[in-house]
Amino acid sequence: MYVEEIVQVLASLFEENKDVAKLMYKILASGKDMISFGDILFLAGKVVSDESLKKELAEETVLSMYWWRMLLPVRMKHVKCLSWENRLLLSDINEMFEIPPCIRYAFEGLCMRGTWDYEYSVYRYFSQIKEPYKNLILHIVNGLIEKTISNYYVTATSIREECKRQKFPSSRVGILIAELKGGGFISPLVFTPLPKILRLKEEPLYELNKALFALKLQVFNVD
Numbered sequence: 001m002y003v004e005e006i007v008q009v010l011a012s013l014f015e016e017n018k019d020v021a022k023l024m025y026k027i028l029a030s031g032k033d034m035i036s037f038g039d040i041l042f043l044a045g046k047v048v049s050d051e052s053l054k055k056e057l058a059e060e061t062v063l064s065m066y067w068w069r070m071l072l073p074v075r076m077k078h079v080k081c082l083s084w085e086n087r088l089l090l091s092d093i094n095e096m097f098e099i100p101p102c103i104r105y106a107f108e109g110l111c112m113r114g115t116w117d118y119e120y121s122v123y124r125y126f127s128q129i130k131e132p133y134k135n136l137i138l139h140i141v142n143g144l145i146e147k148t149i150s151n152y153y154v155t156a157t158s159i160r161e162e163c164k165r166q167k168f169p170s171s172r173v174g175i176l177i178a179e180l181k182g183g184g185f186i187s188p189l190v191f192t193p194l195p196k197i198l199r200l201k202e203e204p205l206y207e208l209n210k211a212l213f214a215l216k217l218q219v220f221n222v223d
Contacts, residue, residue, distance in 0.1 A: 001114045013116055013214055016064055022047045023061040027071065028099065028107040034074070037062070038093040059091050068211035069184070071097045084187040084207060100184020101125050102212050118212045125183045137176070139166045141185070145216050148208065152217050153189060156204040177206075185209055 003025065011021035026043040027035060037058065044058040045051075065071035066089055073087040074096040102121045109120035122141055126134035143162035144154050156177075163173050180186045186206040208217065 001111055005114070006110060009110060009114075009116060014064065014068055014211070019047050019057055020061045020064060023057060024065060024070070027061070027065070028103070029111075032099065033101070033104065034096055034098050035071075036093070037091055037095040037097070040097075041093065055091070062091065062097070063089070065211075068214070069100065069187070069207075069209045070103045070211045071099060072184075073097055083190045085190065100209065101128075101182075102184040102209060106212055116215060118216065121212060122185075125185075126179070129179060129183075131176075131179060133168055133172065136166045136168050140168060140176075144208070145213060148217060152208045152210055152213070154186070154206050154208060156206070159206070180206075185212065 007018065007021045007025050010016070010024050011018055014021070014024070016024070023040070023044055026046065027040060030039070030043070032039075040058045040062060041054060044054045044061070048054055048057050062071060066073065066087070069084055072084060073089050075088040075090065076086050077088050102118075102125055105121035105124040106116055106118060108124070109115065109117045113120065118141070119138055122138050123134075126137045131137060140159075140162050143165065144158060147158040147162070148154055159177060160170075160173055163176065164170065168176065177186075181188070186208055189205040189207050210217070
């Protein structure tokens with residue numbers, strides 16, 4: 001797939017202008033799992049020639065990619081809390097960001113196959129970590145997508161129920177949740193004010209990666 005076509009897919013999928021989509025492409029195409037804001041500024045300079053617009057483009061792109069959970073600040077507000085909402089979003093030149101594995105694989109699939117495909121990402125990640133029940137994971141993920149509440153949240157009960165329905169070993173459910181978190185597919189929800197229906201749930205809640213499942217969940221950046 002040609003670069004311009006990939007940029008157009010990114011612009012359409014994430015509802016961004018062409019310059020932001022171009023910088024998204026350059027960040028994802030860097031092949032890095034970690035990237036600094038300084039590196040992003042450098043890449044922004046390859047998109048816009050006006051020096052005064054470079055930082056503005058970099059900040060706008062980082063903000064968008066963070067909202068979509070495509071790019072996650074490494075620094076955290078609270079120690080030992082791994083939720084995405086706990087990440088501290090700064091634009092200092094030395095700030096580091098990570099690109100979740102699931103997003104790297106989705107981008108790989110886009111470049112190779114021409115589609116943004118979460119199924120490809122699931123297959124690649126769980127093959128890479130050698131999950132012994134990897135053939136069941138996609139069925140579990142598909143089941144979770146059908147059980148989302150308030151757009152892109154799932155409950156711990158939903159995960160356990162879907163694992164049971166797919167005959168995934170109950171002894172490995174905790175391991176699977178850790179693997180899903182490690183791959184950037186889900187994140188524990190801790191701090192964000194929740195709708196009443198979610199506050200009534202006295203159990204762990206998880207946020208699905210908005211970017212990865214954008215086509216399926218039809219989420220929109222309205223912040």
